[in-house]
Amino acid sequence: MTVLASALDTAGPGYAANRAAMLDKLAAIEAEHAKAVAGGGERYTARHRARGKLTARERVELLLDPDTPFLELSPLAAWGSEYPVGASLVTGVGVVEGVECVVTANDPTVRGGASNPWTLKKALRANEIAFANRLPVVSLVESGGADLPGQKEVFIPGGGLFRDLTRLSAAGIPTVAVVFGNSTAGGAYVPGMSDHVVMVKERAKVFLGGPPLVKMATGEESDDESLGGAAMHARVSGLADHFAVDEPDALRQARRVVARLNWRKAHPAPGPFADPLYDPEELLGVVPGDLKVPFDPREVLARVVDGSDFDEFKPLYGPSLVTGWARLHGYPVGVLANARGVLFSAESQKAAQFIQLANQRDIPLLFLHHTTGYMVGRDYEQGGIVKHGAMMINAVANSRVPHLSVLMGASYGAGHYGMCGRAFDPRFLFAWPSAKSAVMGPQQLAGVLSIVARASAAAKGRPYDEEADAGLRAMVEQQIEAESLPAFLSGRLYDDGVIDPRDTRTVLGMCLSAVHTAPVEGTRGGFGVFRM
Template identity: 45%
Template sequence: MSAFPSSWNAASPQAAERRAAMLARIERLRALEDRAAHASAQAGPRFAKRHQLLPRERVALLLDAGAPWLPLATLAGFLHDVPDADKSVPGGGIIAGIGFIENTRCMVVASDSGIEAGAIQPMGLDKILRVQEIALRERLPFIHLVESAGANLMRYRVEGFVHGGGLFRNLARLSAAGIPVITVQHGSGTAGGAYMPGLSDIVIMVEGRSRAFLAGPPLLKAATGEVATEEELGGALMHTTVSGLGEYLARDDREALGLARRVVAQLKGSKRAAALDGQALAAIKLEAIEPPWPVDELLTLMPAHHREPVDMREVAARLLDGGELLEFKPGYGAATVCAQGYLRGHAVGLITNNGPIDIAGANKATHFIQWMCQLGHPIVYLQNTTGYMVGKDVEQGGMIKHGSKMIQAVTNASVPQLTIQCGASFGAGNYGMCGRGFAPRFLFSWPSAKTAVMGGEQAAGTMRIVTEAGLKRKGIEPDADKMQQQFDAVVAMFERQQDAFATSGLLLDDGVIDPRDTRAVLAFCLDTLAEGAARDVRPMQFGVARM
């Protein structure tokens, strides 16, 4: 194969305009992420007085210095469409990501106890459930740094309580699947929160700080009249010497995290970690050659509005080793691009869009997905589509059944699928291109991504036609000004909801990323998938029970 003959002029005024727009979006993203870190850091004096580390300091000390770290769902819970949106703190009160501890790839989750004492927020719960799902599927040791005030009773919602059971169910499933669950109890774990250490394989507690009880002193007194101290009910010393809930007792946060690293290091003594020494991974990877273009050019490719055409092969080539891609059926269903290549040595199939998905494109994608399944190659989707083609000719040609075949293939693919939402992700095109509802192993968005059932103007135009027809049936002449107001309101509503920051705030992706980081993020995820597939675990019919 030879490098793709790029015709894109990255020095053009159009490229400069797109670069500026993309950089502005990235700056906004970083500002939102920094908002959570800043809010948590405000608790610094209080933590220092208690001789504790801030949550982000704990995570940094736990992880291997200089090793890759992939944060997940950093905008979870961000409220973009409220009067005080500028005060909305994203992150869901949870720090989560995949990183390395003693050269072992792990899922790390930490309560952001610098914000509302680590109380579990609604989207924070959904975020934990999502990362648990990733850990279970990819066989990642689950490391939990806990310090939480539990549910916020002032914001109590019964559905949150009910769905919260899934958190504990997942801990049991992880343990039963042979995947280690290790908890460092930095602070309180009350009521349901006490089951976080209770359902862990290994628990590390901090003397004088860790607490775990089903009922704290106030609830105990209210329910039974009994009076007891926090230390008597659930202190670290009691649990490590009397109840047996904790395995290790540390003097402070630093020692606790050091113990956690030692526990993770011991995992390599068993077969379950044999794949983590790099040999198994090296066997399935080839030498990676960087693309021949500056990575900065990825900022120049996507327009600010989806109406402008983009040759998504320009994006794909800048992600693949050597900029080389082998297109599959390039002359058939050309608006749907399917190609093979390597990404940091991993053989991958890649599907993307240069327009709506037509009948030929749907059939082509179906064939390609099945071919990748036969080869055993992961599939990467780069979304940029306004959906499936509409119109009399395509409807009569069987667009529904051909589109359904593609959706069937995506749903039942036997290889890992990863999705990057680069631009438009509209209508059933979101489904056929492995959107969130089709459970890709990882899904990330560029700041330029837009997700909706259709474009705002199309939705507004449809509503105008329907409204005018209804009024005319009643003998009422439509008011042009009112029709325009309705049109503008519908467009504004769709544009608010389709924004990448809005959808990420609803946890409809695993995070918004800088386009320049896409190759590194995909490579990291592919490494994670490969190691998970190679890892030897010993599933049981039960989780490790507390003794």
């Protein structure tokens, strides 16, 4: 039998403690999400509504098919920075007229929708997802352009947005811009470089330079409407393909544009599938509050994969890494999941072979992280841990099938790389509130610095200040702990969002559907599978 049997004791004190700790972390993350949803706050939202305008999220909701989910991306962008949480932009994957699309929406209640450095990073990540997965892009535009005080961090890299729009179009991936308000200066090129453009009557303003700039540059007197209004662009310049009488009409027309794209996925939707045999609610109690305590990732798989059915690969070899085959919402997946934290030589070789097999069979890979990294020590170094770890990282780096990553617990050191961390371009990467990621654990990093400082003092023949050492260690531990938490990492877009563990199956199902819009093809390379 390949159906996973659960040994999770949901009535035990350990489970209750784990669940309580996870719920506390979830509440903290949800409080930060609420800040992004609030946008510029009650005052600016009320002023925006008084102008007869919809909020960014209301626009997204009206654009999407009724009763379909929206996979929001990077909602915590800019967390911990001087800019508001959410970075004045909503991005995500949703369904428009039956077509999966990447949707972006400026939030004009936050500094008029102006772009700060984190807005740019978030928009570029959305475009990256669209390009990799061949998803049409719908941009809901209302932005005053760059946030001028921060222009030094926006202007130069901001050209990537224009580059992306042209490359998406050249690759045959449709781009649609719906202009609700300002789209000025460099922002004028968003509709200018999109395949399809909808503008709202007496609201949209698209021009390279507004009336004050035109006056200063040429001496010409002008007004917003004649210079860049929707009616002018629909009747005179031809920039507007569709003229909308109001915002709901603009969104209706955008939906009709998508409906006429004749867009088809590269792979058909899978057939019927079975739900897991175990309650996803139980995922709240799987990960211990102390990440030094290992947990069995099969308990997660039993609550995520179809029918809790999992064919394990090499179960007796390299047991600290669980590998095997499953289906998720009908899509085949190869799974690599850390079981005991540390990656040894056997686990590394097993992973490399398994990744090759997935590429031969064109099967996407799912990485479930809980690793402290590759094993250190004289015996392990002499046994080849560097070359075996490099073998695994090489396989991950050169694998061409889509990768999905979920950080459930620890994700430290080169183990983060070997398990397809952000630098290795997974199609999507999400974290649980329990996750932590850094070069190493806080205590280990502080201890290393202490040992180095102690050795330096001894080499110079100086006494070592134990009191200062204790203070340094405490300070470093506190800093590294803070910098390894999900909100900090998500704020820097090192993941695509922090998700509720109970939503893992749904989120991964949406991701798998998205990646199958593009062809799923593995690396061949002219070699057979090397046995490791």
